[in-house]
Amino acid sequence: MNLKTIIERVIHLREHQGVQLTLLAACPNSDAVLEAAVQAAARHHTPMLFAATLNQVDRDGGYTGWTPAHFVRKLDAYAAKYGARREWLYPCLDHGGPWLKDAHTRDQLSFEQTFAEVKRSITAVLEAGYRLLHIDPTVDRTVEGPLPIQVVVERSLDLMAYAEAERVRLQLPPIAYEVGTEEVHGGLVNLDNFTEFLRLLYAGLAERQLMQAAPTFIVAQVGTDLHTTTFDAETATALYQIVKPYQALIKGHYTDWVENPADYPRTGMGAANVGPEFTADEYDALVNLTQHENPPSSHFLENLTEAVHKSNRWQKWLQPDERGMALNDLSPERRTWIVKTCARYVWTVPQVVTARQQLYQNSALPDPHQFVVNWITASIERYIHAFNLSNALTYFGDDPP
Incomplete structure (x- = not known):
């Protein structure tokens, strides 16, 4: 099922049946984290998103060593190992935009160079079978301060138009998109700017005849980053009311270690990314092994x-x-x-x-690798329970075996 259809269903469930769900996006920053997330999805009969940045997975292998095609093959293999329904596991591009790959900043690429590199990576992830693209031109290393909203919108539209043209060329089915107004770093969204961003974005989509690419998720600052753990439920509730008429939902970034995860479904958050926390879990499991x-x-x-x-x-x-x-x-x-x-x-x-x-x-353990994977899985399950995702596939017409 297309993610756009899933989110439309999530909105309907919330508005008409009182069912509150938030999808989980695990960032596959290691082989063990990817395996743990697939195991959790299979165990709890839930959809799962896998939000891979260009630092993690890219044409050059990223720091995981995976190209997009290799990443998807790994996902396929773990789905087979754990009996997960592969069609409900969604490989996604996270932070697809200029200078958001560390190497682009390190190598001091110009805007034209980094934009061209991002386009090549978009083609690669489409060829590999990604189902969601986070289009994120919120950073510009050549200017001070945040970009004007109009610039973010125009660059978003340019990348979405490119992605759609490539999707059509490759004869692929519709995909979902995620966009945002500003770089996420722990503050709270300015609701006036957010509303203006949506107005300009949807006007641009209509003008360019790109309404089929209307976003499934909108990224907004809801108080969290890697150094903060408080999710602002009041802001999230206001954002839900703004995006609901567009049949889109808010996607939270830096959900790691958040103190109040149960507030995500309560306030209408569509999805939430977790990544560094699972790295820390992998580290903690390995430290435990060193102690024995x-x-x-x-x-x-x-x-x-x-x-x-x-x-x-x-x-x-x-x-x-x-x-x-x-x-x-x-x-x-x-x-x-x-x-x-x-x-x-x-x-x-x-x-x-x-x-x-x-x-x-x-190690004296019979399978220390599985010990590490299970340790991470337990952490992932905390979010599955908080986001009301156990047996969530039943809401989308897929009954458990």
Whole structure:
């Protein structure tokens, strides 16, 4: 079922039957997280979105080592392993826009260069079978401050027009779109700006004869980012009333560790992304294994920390008062947070892979890999329960076996 149809059904269920659902989008930032999310979807008979950024999955392999086609093949394999209904597992592009791949900023690409790269990646994800594209031109490294709404709208329309032309060329069925007004970094949305964005966007879609690409999800700031854990239910409720007439719903980003996840379905949130939290769960499960491993030590944590340090990607998570500091100069608490958060960037580094294999060999558990996957699955299930997703497929006409 197309995600647009699912969201229209979610709105109908809410308005006419009192059923409140929020879809979960797991960010597949590692093989274990992807496997855990598929296991959870199969176990609870629920749809699941897999929101992959261009840092994670791209034509160059990203930090997971997966191209879009490889990622979808992995999804297929885990669906078969756990008996998940593959048609209810939705590979999605997250943050498809200029400079949102770290390499584009690192290499100081011009707007024209990064825009062209994003278009090539859009073609690749369409060819691989992605079902939702987050079109996100909210960042411009060449200007100070947020972009004017009109610019965000025009760039969104340009990328959506390109994606639709490619979809038609590739003879693919309709896909869903996700758009947003501004970069998500923990504040609250300005409702006047949000309303104006929607007015301009839908006028542009009509003018360009792109109404078939009308968004399924709108991204808005509802109080959460990687450093905050409070979801603003009052703002979300107001946003629901604004987007409902468009047959679209709000999608929350940075839902990790949110204190009040049950408020998401209560306020009409359509979906929520969770990613770094599952990296932390994977890290915690591996730390647990290190505390019980047989000699000789794998030195897993030392190897992981060294790989994170060498990657230099940890520097983008420094607070303003930490800029210029070495990793070892941070407080122990902050250093642990940095390593845990950035572990996803280096799970596939040979040094870490080798240490992890040794750690598994040193474990007394019969299947330490499954132990890690199950640990992550338990965390995913917290959101499945909070979002009222257990047996949710029955609401869409798919009864459990």
